Amino acid sequence: xxxxxxxxxxxxxxxxxxxxxxxxxxxxxxxxxxxxxxxxxxxxxxxxxxxxxxxxxxxxxxxxxxxxxxxxxxxxxxxxxxxxxxxxxxxxxxxxxxxxxxxxxxxxxxxxxxxxxxxxxxxxxxxxxxxxxxxxxxxxxxxxxxxxxxxxxxxxxxxxxxxxxxxxxxxxxxxxxxxxxxxxxxxxxxxxxxxxxxxxxxxxxxxxxxxxxxxxxxxxxxxxxxxxxxxxxxxxxxxxxxxxxxxxxxxxxxxxxxxxxxxxxxxxxxxxxxxxxxxxxxxxxxxxxxxxxxxxxxxxxxxx
Amino acid sequence: xxxxxxxxxxxxxxxxxxxxxxxxxxxxxxxxxxxxxxxxxxxxxxxxxxxxxxxxxxxxxxxxxxxxxxxxxxxxxxxxxxxxxxxxxxxxxxxxxxxxxxxxxxxxxxxxxxxxxxxxxxxxxxxxxxxxxxxxxxxxxxxxxxxxxxxxxxxxxxxxxxxxx
Numbered sequence: 288x289x290x291x292x293x294x295x296x297x298x299x300x301x302x303x304x305x306x307x308x309x310x311x312x313x314x315x316x317x318x319x320x321x322x323x324x325x326x327x328x329x330x331x332x333x334x335x336x337x338x339x340x341x342x343x344x345x346x347x348x349x350x351x352x353x354x355x356x357x358x359x360x361x362x363x364x365x366x367x368x369x370x371x372x373x374x375x376x377x378x379x380x381x382x383x384x385x386x387x388x389x390x391x392x393x394x395x396x397x398x399x400x401x402x403x404x405x406x407x408x409x410x411x412x413x414x415x416x417x418x419x420x421x422x423x424x425x426x427x428x429x430x431x432x433x434x435x436x437x438x439x440x441x442x443x444x445x446x447x448x449x450x451x452x453x454x455x456x457x458x459x460x461x462x463x464x465x466x467x468x469x470x471x472x473x474x475x476x477x478x479x480x481x482x483x484x485x486x487x488x489x490x491x492x493x494x495x496x497x498x499x500x501x502x503x504x505x506x507x508x509x510x511x512x513x514x515x516x517x518x519x520x521x522x523x524x525x526x527x528x529x530x531x532x533x534x535x536x537x538x539x540x541x542x543x544x545x546x547x548x549x550x551x552x553x554x555x556x557x558x559x560x561x562x563x564x565x566x567x568x569x570x571x572x573x574x575x576x577x578x579x580x581x582x583x584x585x586x587x588x589x590x591x
Numbered sequence: 592x593x594x595x596x597x598x599x600x601x602x603x604x605x606x607x608x609x610x611x612x613x614x615x616x617x618x619x620x621x622x623x624x625x626x627x628x629x630x631x632x633x634x635x636x637x638x639x640x641x642x643x644x645x646x647x648x649x650x651x652x653x654x655x656x657x658x659x660x661x662x663x664x665x666x667x668x669x670x671x672x673x674x675x676x677x678x679x680x681x682x683x684x685x686x687x688x689x690x691x692x693x694x695x696x697x698x699x700x701x702x703x704x705x706x707x708x709x710x711x712x713x714x715x716x717x718x719x720x721x722x723x724x725x726x727x728x729x730x731x732x733x734x735x736x737x738x739x740x741x742x743x744x745x746x747x748x749x750x751x752x753x754x755x756x
Contacts, residue, residue, distance in 0.1 A: 318635070327633040331605075334638055340602035341649070346674045348646075414644075492643040499646040499673040 301519070302374035309540075310511025311335040313518070313547050320551035335511065342504035354409055361406040362498070362505030368398035369512035376519040377450045378539050379532050384450040389441055392449065393434060396516050399509050400426050400475070403484065406506075407494030418493025421562055422484035428569035429474040429481075435577040436467035439584035440524070445591075453523045460583045461524060467576035468521050472550055474569070475517055476510075479554035481565050489559070518543040600733040603649070603675070606638040607729035610648035612668055614701070616655030619715040620682035624652060627718035627725075634722050637729070645671040650728050652721075656684040656691045657699040669705045675735045677708040677728040681721055686710045 296302055314335040322329025350358055372395035375388050400422065407419025441447050443460055455461060474481040485493040495506055522542040529535040560568070611624055627634045628641055642648045645668050657665060669678070678701075683689040685701035701707055708731050711724035 322633070322635060326630040328636050329633075330635050330638060334606065337602040337605040337638060340598060341606045344599045344603075345649075348671075348673065487643050492647060495647070496644045497646055503647055
């Protein structure tokens with residue numbers, strides 16, 4: 288991948304120019320699906336865009352010193368890393384990529400979550416600190432399952448290249464990995480059974496409590512981009528291999544849309560769990576996915 | 592007004608995020624405000640979102656006749672809402688202190704402490720009236736821009752909008 292294609296992927300497709308409207312669209316689908324599940328009509332189509340423009344033009348309280356600088360830096364870092372993660376997704380077939388881009392994608396997807404933890408603590412708000420502590424505990428819990436599932440799929444095939452993963456034939460290990468990822472996504476996207484860090488009304492807005500105006504707009508955008516990146520990663524594993532580029536892109540977007548719908552419906556049908564229940568769920572129940580995935584990956588490597 | 596400013600004004604009108612504060616209310620207006628967000632009235636169609644933090648909100652919805660205990664808190668929370676902002680006084684209590692008038696525990700009405708943009712009278716007001724009040728406040732907000740509202744003194748008659756119940 289040369290410099291020009293890398294820039295084009297980061298800035299145009301599937302990077303910023305495509306990912307930002309996609310992020311707004313997914314945020315709208317999430318809110319609309321929840322509204323429909325509750326028997327409401329829900330927000331209009333352009334709602335996340337209006338929210339973004341409005342937040343950009345609000346004032347922020349004066350922030351001084353290093354703490355204030357950090358509070359401005361975290362949301363920008365979260366947005367840029369989430370956009371970078373989206374830029375790495377192999378939406379089009381034979382779109383390039385490089386050996387090890389899976390590791391980079393996983394690392395970039397982890398950055399927004401770390402930014403949220405740091406943001407809560409640097410806002411020196413009590414509710415922000417509670418939310419950050421919850422986010423930290425949650426990310427330790429789900430990440431074992433999330434990372435091990437992907438790494439065992441990749442390791443069984445001797446490759447850390449996203450494009451090679453997307454072209455794999457279906458195997459029980461791959462299906463197991465997809466199931467494990469889907470179990471982790473609600474926690475990664477702070478959705479309802481596991482919406483602990485940003486527990487609305489319970490701890491005000493969690494780590495975001497002190498953020499206002501453009502900073503909050505960046506947090507909303509990074510949340511939307513996380514949606515695109517996380518559903519895109521699952522879609523990479525789910526999508527069948529098609530050589531027609533427009534059909535491949537269409538299938539990719541359709542699978543992303545289906546995952547967003549599924550997660551929103553689960554979110555609106557469930558109530559928030561307590562933090563100890565959530566941690567117990569991830570450490571006890573979903574660890575079976577990890578054991579199965581790692582052992583089958585080892586078996587596949589031994590056999591090959 | 593250029594295109595960008597028009598887009599900003601339009602966005603402000605279409606996305607009023609509210610923060611609800613109880614200033615000694617009997618809970619009657621509070622449940623009506625929640626009712627305006629429920630499936631029957633569904634204020635989210637207008638882009639209304641109930642926020643957990645006053646930092647995120649555009650419109651401060653205050654219920655209750657201001658008690659001595661919360662008078663200072665109201666000014667703090669009003670200061671925490673970032674501009675441009677608007678205030679909606681829900682119910683008769685924040686407008687006139689209602690049946691609690693002349694009580695020694697009260698420090699009302701609300702516009703003694705902060706400038707109020709829209710009064711929604713009623714005891715309690717219907718959810719339709721609350722939604723109309725929020726929509727009116729969003730219109731005021733759209734035109735206000737970054738100019739802070741002039742403080743209103745309690746002795747002068749106010750020239751603010753009033754929503755018919």
